Amino acid sequence: MSDQKGRARDFGVCFQGAPGPFNAVTDVPGIKIGHHQLVAGEDVRTGVTAIVIDAPDAASGVPAALFSFNGTGEMTGSHLIEEIGVLFGPVLTTGTLNVGAARDGALQWARRHVTDADRRFSRILPVVAETFDGRLHDAWGLHLKPEHALAALEAARGGAVEEGAVGGGTGMIAFGFKGGIGTASRLVRFGEGTFSVGVLAQCNYGRREELTICGVPVGRLIADLKPEGIDAGDTPESASLIVIVATDAPLDAVGLKRLARRAALGMGRTGVTGDAGSGDIFLAISTAHRVTLGGETLNAMAVVPPLSLDPFSEATVQAVEEALINALFAGETMRGQNGALVYGLPRERAAQLIASGGR
Amino acid sequence: MSDQKGRARDFGVCFQGAPGPFNAVTDVPGIKIGHHQLVAGEDVRTGVTAIVIDAPDAASGVPAALFSFNGTGEMTGSHLIEEIGVLFGPVLTTGTLNVGAARDGALQWARRHVTDADRRFSRILPVVAETFDGRLHDAWGLHLKPEHALAALEAARGGAVEEGAVGGGTGMIAFGFKGGIGTASRLVRFGEGTFSVGVLAQCNYGRREELTICGVPVGRLIADLKPEGIDAGDTPESASLIVIVATDAPLDAVGLKRLARRAALGMGRTGVTGDAGSGDIFLAISTAHRVTLGGETLNAMAVVPPLSLDPFSEATVQAVEEALINALFAGETMRGQNGALVYGLPRERAAQLIASGGR
Amino acid sequence: MSDQKGRARDFGVCFQGAPGPFNAVTDVPGIKIGHHQLVAGEDVRTGVTAIVIDAPDAASGVPAALFSFNGTGEMTGSHLIEEIGVLFGPVLTTGTLNVGAARDGALQWARRHVTDADRRFSRILPVVAETFDGRLHDAWGLHLKPEHALAALEAARGGAVEEGAVGGGTGMIAFGFKGGIGTASRLVRFGEGTFSVGVLAQCNYGRREELTICGVPVGRLIADLKPEGIDAGDTPESASLIVIVATDAPLDAVGLKRLARRAALGMGRTGVTGDAGSGDIFLAISTAHRVTLGGETLNAMAVVPPLSLDPFSEATVQAVEEALINALFAGETMRGQNGALVYGLPRERAAQLIASGGR
Amino acid sequence: MSDQKGRARDFGVCFQGAPGPFNAVTDVPGIKIGHHQLVAGEDVRTGVTAIVIDAPDAASGVPAALFSFNGTGEMTGSHLIEEIGVLFGPVLTTGTLNVGAARDGALQWARRHVTDADRRFSRILPVVAETFDGRLHDAWGLHLKPEHALAALEAARGGAVEEGAVGGGTGMIAFGFKGGIGTASRLVRFGEGTFSVGVLAQCNYGRREELTICGVPVGRLIADLKPEGIDAGDTPESASLIVIVATDAPLDAVGLKRLARRAALGMGRTGVTGDAGSGDIFLAISTAHRVTLGGETLNAMAVVPPLSLDPFSEATVQAVEEALINALFAGETMRGQNGALVYGLPRERAAQLIASGGR
Numbered sequence A, B, C, D: 001m002s003d004q005k006g007r008a009r010d011f012g013v014c015f016q017g018a019p020g021p022f023n024a025v026t027d028v029p030g031i032k033i034g035h036h037q038l039v040a041g042e043d044v045r046t047g048v049t050a051i052v053i054d055a056p057d058a059a060s061g062v063p064a065a066l067f068s069f070n071g072t073g074e075m076t077g078s079h080l081i082e083e084i085g086v087l088f089g090p091v092l093t094t095g096t097l098n099v100g101a102a103r104d105g106a107l108q109w110a111r112r113h114v115t116d117a118d119r120r121f122s123r124i125l126p127v128v129a130e131t132f133d134g135r136l137h138d139a140w141g142l143h144l145k146p147e148h149a150l151a152a153l154e155a156a157r158g159g160a161v162e163e164g165a166v167g168g169g170t171g172m173i174a175f176g177f178k179g180g181i182g183t184a185s186r187l188v189r190f191g192e193g194t195f196s197v198g199v200l201a202q203c204n205y206g207r208r209e210e211l212t213i214c215g216v217p218v219g220r221l222i223a224d225l226k227p228e229g230i231d232a233g234d235t236p237e238s239a240s241l242i243v244i245v246a247t248d249a250p251l252d253a254v255g256l257k258r259l260a261r262r263a264a265l266g267m268g269r270t271g272v273t274g275d276a277g278s279g280d281i282f283l284a285i286s287t288a289h290r291v292t293l294g295g296e297t298l299n300a301m302a303v304v305p306p307l308s309l310d311p312f313s314e315a316t317v318q319a320v321e322e323a324l325i326n327a328l329f330a331g332e333t334m335r336g337q338n339g340a341l342v343y344g345l346p347r348e349r350a351a352q353l354i355a356s357g358g359r
Helices: A078-084 A096-113 A146-154 A253-268 A310-329 A347-355 B078-084 B096-113 B146-154 B253-268 B310-329 B347-355 C078-084 C096-113 C146-154 C253-268 C310-329 C347-355 D078-084 D096-113 D146-154 D253-268 D310-329 D347-355
Strands: A031-040 A044-053 A061-070 A086-088 A091-095 A127-131 A180-190 A193-204 A240-247 A279-286 A299-303 B031-040 B044-053 B062-070 B091-095 B127-131 B180-190 B193-204 B240-247 B279-286 B299-303 C031-040 C044-053 C061-070 C086-088 C091-095 C127-131 C180-190 C193-204 C240-247 C279-286 C299-303 D031-040 D044-053 D061-070 D086-088 D091-095 D127-131 D180-190 D193-204 D240-247 D279-286 D299-303
Touching (some): A044 A096, A044 A193, A061 A253, A061 B078, A061 D253, A078 B078, A091 A146, A091 A240, A096 A146, A096 B096, A127 A193, A193 A253, A253 A310, A253 C253, A279 B078, B044 B096, B044 B146, B062 B078, B062 B253, B091 B096, B091 B146, B091 B240, B096 B127, B240 B310, B253 C061, B253 C253, C061 C078, C078 C086, C078 D061, C096 C146, C096 D096, C127 C193, C127 C279, C193 C253, C193 C310, C240 C310, C253 C310, C279 D078, C310 C347, D031 D146, D044 D146, D044 D193, D061 D078, D127 D193, D127 D240, D180 D310, D193 D253, D240 D310, D253 D279, D310 D347
Parallel strands (some): A240 A279, D091 D127
Antiparallel strands (some): A061 A279, B031 B044, B044 B091, B062 B279, B180 B193, B193 B240, B299 D299, C031 C044, C180 C193, D031 D044, D061 D086, D061 D279, D193 D240
């Protein structure tokens, strides 16, 4: 527990590919992240994270697609994304029982920032995704209010992204360790340009014995430090994983759906086999194009050819993998409601196991 | 305006097929409907409708599937239904901006009624669908609160179902006439038994010139009685149609998805061509089986063979068509915010047009 | 039976919307149609129809999407279209048991015409759709060979399109009348331009009692002229409907999927409720863009905004409806294997029923 | 090259989970496998593999579902499986250009074995999946004929399954080594019973540098033994992976779709990131229920509850991983058309790398 803080790379964990300057989703130009958390007393451990697409015309959308690897979870606004391949406005991630409040906060934010009256979908069908924080947190207390979501949205900024028990990740658990927010990015050279693929993940998934890092079965090798005081009725279905993949590469909804599907391979690299109750839902967006909702002016796009997707697929798998591991490395031991105790990943110990190949 | 009240059949409109005793979704055993509406002053015209599956063990689910004909709308809880083919708990329909509040109301209801601790999805991923009532109603005032959704849920009962400007249908507009809630049912003989297919629809869709009833272009023939005082910025994308198809026929999620898709043909019979901004989302459920979420006891089912679906498909198309027309026949002229005025369908006049084949 | 030949419009049947010069899928620039049929003795009644996208670079693809309203049928090549939103090469429609031979014919054609070596999907994953002609035709005799598909492909041309018992439609039955190929088109004004939406359908679907034309229940009113000598074991699942919607409007795969879904509403206008065994699969393509499969040159597109789809949706529904009715009007009484007899729609009689509103 | 033959386990490669007696898909009762290959001269290297569901009533179907991880490939018959959640008749895997011939062979087999006249889908919509063998093999020579598919079907039997360059796997390449057929199985205890999950894969996928076995980057460590004489125009899109997951666990189509999706995690364990041109299509079936297509007798099922899927998911991921590695271990160096040469995985060397953790 005396581990120094640091991200997985700081502990020598080797990942494939070249990250961007912040190794964060914010390496994608125009992507801003805001966290707001409520941590109080013994039983309030929740929050909300906002992904804001910064644009002069916030009402316009960007190409988007999603993939539900295991849909035992919620991402509101999915029908609109599936139908027109466009995301309007921000994305919020939070605890499951906060979805209604976060959605209302997004409405307020949209009303404040979206001025183009006839582009209504940008205002009234907010995207809110969730994982369940009701093990450490008094979820049924409904502590999170719309103003907290509004605060996360207004706090969104670029640069380094705080990870771990912040924002929507505050009360999360992953692999029986403290989970939460993780992020990473990759640079991709394509044609004459360099693009970024960035990932933000809210991690509340995974069983200890499955945890694999860089091919090493770390979870089986750290059999201690199990959660304490968690209700016996708490079954694996309490788990979930939300992943947002953002890129400035010129992809349309068809290409982004393919990237979203590949996020599952990044998740798989952490050892899981797809828990039946883990709501694993992945969203991919591109900031390379602005899409106007209506009118007679065509939306111009220039799109990566379908068989040239590979560098972006690699970047997605790699960045997802690292973001998920980063969430674990950012975890600090937390106590919560009813005496619940979840340990943070012992970073040094994990790093040594990884370095030694588990020997 | 001096039209007597009555449903479409009372005015001699001929539909195909044999309805159940109430010609309502409540003809399906175990289906209960509750409405709660807020109508106050000039600008509050909203509400919420609850579809409750009455069961001794409310935590258990029923087979379910959905079809998004045009997903520019919202139905929360969809990911779970798509993933496991099961619906837990009630369904709420309301105005778009009320979704968060209604969802919170559903959480409260679930907490009150669902006692089996480990069946969490029945409690925390509520299904709330919406259509936009912000033309007659001050939607941004967020007047609907969780307790109103709770009231609709607690009010749910069998028997005749009130139609028109009630519950979630309160502020809705369809084909430039007053829209709202409509319902209908069909009896289906299959094998040795008789089954019911019931439909509940929240109608906020359709352009006047497209309105077709029993093959007659009624909308083109009633060119007057257009809405007044509706914001010019109000474009067709304000429209949406939510349909719930319920049956006690033994169908699983695979068969129910097929029925949900066929609801589109019922919608099509009213003349529409699928407005780009109309969130037309259809949910189908069967009350014939109870599905347990976990454990090692298998869920027993007996299912209609895949090529024997036709009588249920016919019933679905017919009941959807009639429910949508019933919503129109139940419409009464309504005034709302900012002087908005929407006429109810002139029933006698429409009936005469239909009877004469539009001549 | 002494009816003069003619299309539905020639008999005064009124449809909505403005057709293009040929009222055919070939009104879409670049779309060519070729038929090849085998009619011999008493029992050979089959054929194949080719939809060729005429382009200087036949290896390049066009945006495409499909919707399976009821997937009890076959359209090979669907996985590729779904994955990358692009159609390469031609589309063939034929009898169910001919799919393998037609596919091999398409391979031969592709080898002859596609010279760009590395664009392999354009050559090796042909799109062949089918409906079952085994009632009039000795389907199990496997009379159709790859060279017949090749002949249809080489015969493809623009201009007027022959309808009825030609090409893939040769042995088809619809609503208990002679079915087959039908086509229609609509002109759409959008922005400064005029675009075409064209439909080609292979009709082998529908039960007599459901047949509706322009809102009139023609099928119930023509209870005679039922098929004779058709095997009693022939059940509705022998039916199917293939629709290809082509347009030169600038739509991408996301928009085209929406059009493909709306084809179901056009089908619905003919009165059907979605037979459980009718393989109703719809494909939509746009010739406005060429999509290159690989390389680093981006594919440039300019796309109709998502909420501006309505005129194209209307055109699709209308053109599908008319194409399906045209297939019926083109039907001539046919005798086939084992004494089977299927009557052509009595055109004058049907037209009079429609004109009189069924009175 | 002097490696002794043997499966991965024989070389000490450690996998998770407990395999069945044959560690093959045939451990699932009722599943039989038949191979037929054509290897002649320098340029014929192709074949076909048949998965036959042995049943007294071959016309009846079994629950089935598919997941297309990357649909740049073909699996005919997919629409029917997606629509009704049932597979009728056998599955064939072969080379891409053989699909038509294999389909015709399946028709002949069905005609011979399916006697129930009215269950037509079992006869006329065969399931044929493919990967491209045109690098070692003269694919455009169309050497495979329907009778070869028929031979594979008639040869189907239980017991040990031959792997590697047999049947449909004959000319395949994986990770730049000789690919082909691989199989594996897992035993799953659930409730009072023990069930099998078996996998058959046709492997023609993967780039050398990505190959990972049990977490060890074997592909980066064996940089030699690259294919020789393969056309420079041969790009990664020539790759593909077909996986069939079979189980006797009582799952319906909804559960099987979830298993099919989890096959992607098994694929991911071999290191790939989802090549844009690799047609990775996965089919899952359960032999626990027989499904009748029509009639009024309900299909009885008893299904694993949705949140109890985990042991089957684990088994699927593990068996897919092992089947894919088995295909590599079964590979023998092969020469083919135009001097092409593909090496078999050097088994001893690979095994030592794996054992040492890549050090």
